[in-house]
Amino acid sequence: MNKKTNIILFGIDSLRRDHMSSYGYHRLTTPHIDKLAEKGVLFKNHFSPSIPTTPGYASMLTGMDCFGTDIVALRHEGPMGDHVQTLAEVLNKQSYNTTCVGFSGNPSSRGFQNYLDYEAWQPDETGRCPKAENLNDVVIPELKRLAGEEAPFFLFIRHMDPHSPYLPPKPFERLFYDGDEKNPANQSLKALYEFKPFADFMKSWIPEGCTDSEYVDAQYDGALAYMDACIQNILTSVEALNIAEETLIVITSDHGETLNEHDCWYDHHGLYDHNLVVPLIIKYPGKVPEGVTVSSPTFIKDIMPTLLELIEIETDIPFDGESLVSQLNVTHESEKQPAEFYITECTWMRKHGWRTHEWKLICALEPDLHFKPEIELYNLKQDPLELNNQAEQEPETVQILMEKMNDYISAREKQTGRPNPMYKNLNWHGLDRGPFQSSQEAYDSMYIGSIHTARRLQAKQKKEQNV
Numbered sequence: 001m002n003k004k005t006n007i008i009l010f011g012i013d014s015l016r017r018d019h020m021s022s023y024g025y026h027r028l029t030t031p032h033i034d035k036l037a038e039k040g041v042l043f044k045n046h047f048s049p050s051i052p053t054t055p056g057y058a059s060m061l062t063g064m065d066c067f068g069t070d071i072v073a074l075r076h077e078g079p080m081g082d083h084v085q086t087l088a089e090v091l092n093k094q095s096y097n098t099t100c101v102g103f104s105g106n107p108s109s110r111g112f113q114n115y116l117d118y119e120a121w122q123p124d125e126t127g128r129c130p131k132a133e134n135l136n137d138v139v140i141p142e143l144k145r146l147a148g149e150e151a152p153f154f155l156f157i158r159h160m161d162p163h164s165p166y167l168p169p170k171p172f173e174r175l176f177y178d179g180d181e182k183n184p185a186n187q188s189l190k191a192l193y194e195f196k197p198f199a200d201f202m203k204s205w206i207p208e209g210c211t212d213s214e215y216v217d218a219q220y221d222g223a224l225a226y227m228d229a230c231i232q233n234i235l236t237s238v239e240a241l242n243i244a245e246e247t248l249i250v251i252t253s254d255h256g257e258t259l260n261e262h263d264c265w266y267d268h269h270g271l272y273d274h275n276l277v278v279p280l281i282i283k284y285p286g287k288v289p290e291g292v293t294v295s296s297p298t299f300i301k302d303i304m305p306t307l308l309e310l311i312e313i314e315t316d317i318p319f320d321g322e323s324l325v326s327q328l329n330v331t332h333e334s335e336k337q338p339a340e341f342y343i344t345e346c347t348w349m350r351k352h353g354w355r356t357h358e359w360k361l362i363c364a365l366e367p368d369l370h371f372k373p374e375i376e377l378y379n380l381k382q383d384p385l386e387l388n389n390q391a392e393q394e395p396e397t398v399q400i401l402m403e404k405m406n407d408y409i410s411a412r413e414k415q416t417g418r419p420n421p422m423y424k425n426l427n428w429h430g431l432d433r434g435p436f437q438s439s440q441e442a443y444d445s446m447y448i449g450s451i452h453t454a455r456r457l458q459a460k461q462k463k464e465q466n467v
Helices: 031-038 053-060 087-092 131-147 196-203 213-240 300-310 395-416 439-445 451-457
Strands: 006-012 041-047 097-101 114-116 153-157 247-253 277-283 292-294 341-346 350-355 359-364 375-379
Touching (some): 006 213, 031 247, 053 300, 131 153, 131 213, 213 247, 375 395
Parallel strands (some): 006 153, 006 247, 097 153
Antiparallel strands (some): 041 277, 247 277, 341 350
């Protein structure tokens, strides 16, 4: 038995919490994760306030918010600053073996001893992409190697199944759909196909002639079910290796996903809750109670300090997040309202805002490609799907929330001694130019042409990686 605890962190990309049966979704998409949650703690209101991928993982793997990491954009320029330490770097100092799967070349993947990649984008000869099986072909041998070493290990695994293109293999592609996806009378994908920035990318993987958005939504759910089955392969290996009792397992995500909603089709931009609210499940036999649900608000920046406290490693890092260990023994749902917090996005639009338990304010820092209004305001209690913009009807609420947001920004800038990264990342789009002056300019400039282009946007060149 290892002297120290192993950690397996499933940092799943684009995992939408409300499409997991673990969280009450009506389709049985995650039965194996459901069983794991029954043996651990499920966090009901877990937020990733800065989307998309790059800032989300940076917060997950450092315990810092976007002011602490200085990372807000998908296309972050340069390495992550040396003023922060990654979880891998901390564990390396504690004589851990550390391996990262599916995340090489990203700023926040700094510090792992081993980097392994797998095919997570291109379809095979069947037209589908068995992403999770490709991952297992890499992960399971590495897991067995790590388990055979005397040192404890940290294994970080980035699944890509919930990230478009959604291409689960048979039978998962029709597990939740039994209609006619090519019905000419169905026009639910018409607006997507007319949206120039995304149309060619979506047509490169959505079947030719498909008209039904419910079919594409079902591909997402099928991808979750397929990934869930493959995750069980990994959990079975953990049991077979007799390391389950000494292994801390975490399942979470960098952000959620947009389906056929808000005109932000099958991506993860837009500061709506289906992108900001993500899963967090922790299982650790003997140290974490079984079957507990924590409903008080938690954040992605809390993950690293929580894991370090659970495995009894102390550091002098002044985390922005806080350990959740004190909440693990809650046996009833808390009535505590979600905290007020700052939210940011910098993928296809540069926006920020302020979220309370009742209201959400979204402010555009430059015109966006969807021609959305500069200010959006949603009453989350009356309008949980965020469909009715109340900015014009509630100017006083807009003013109050904007003042709270600006006061928070000023306070964090003073604390860190650095400007808000949302203000200084003016080349967030990677076009080597300044901010867009109009929505039409943004629409004409932002374009995903193919799966190849989408994959390039997800990864920095390895020569830029600082490990």
